[in-house]
Amino acid sequence: MPIPPRPMTARCPHCHWQRTFAPSSDAIFREEWMEICPRCATRDMKIERAQAMPALWARMKRMARSR
Numbered sequence: 001m002p003i004p005p006r007p008m009t010a011r012c013p014h015c016h017w018q019r020t021f022a023p024s025s026d027a028i029f030r031e032e033w034m035e036i037c038p039r040c041a042t043r044d045m046k047i048e049r050a051q052a053m054p055a056l057w058a059r060m061k062r063m064a065r066s067r
Helices: 052-066
Strands: 008-011 018-021 046-049
Touching: 018 052
Parallel strands: none
Antiparallel strands: 008 018, 008 046
């Protein structure tokens, strides 16, 4: 039984853009994983564990999309 990973935050150190996402399974889709910043197009994205409130919002959004 797959266990979904914890929510993550993709953060750009150059323009400070960020997005928190909660993967629905252990297979992370391309649109969920950030390699290039959509604002400044840098490839220096930092992926880290999400804080509590952004993680909660990301999980709620995921649940709303699956309905």
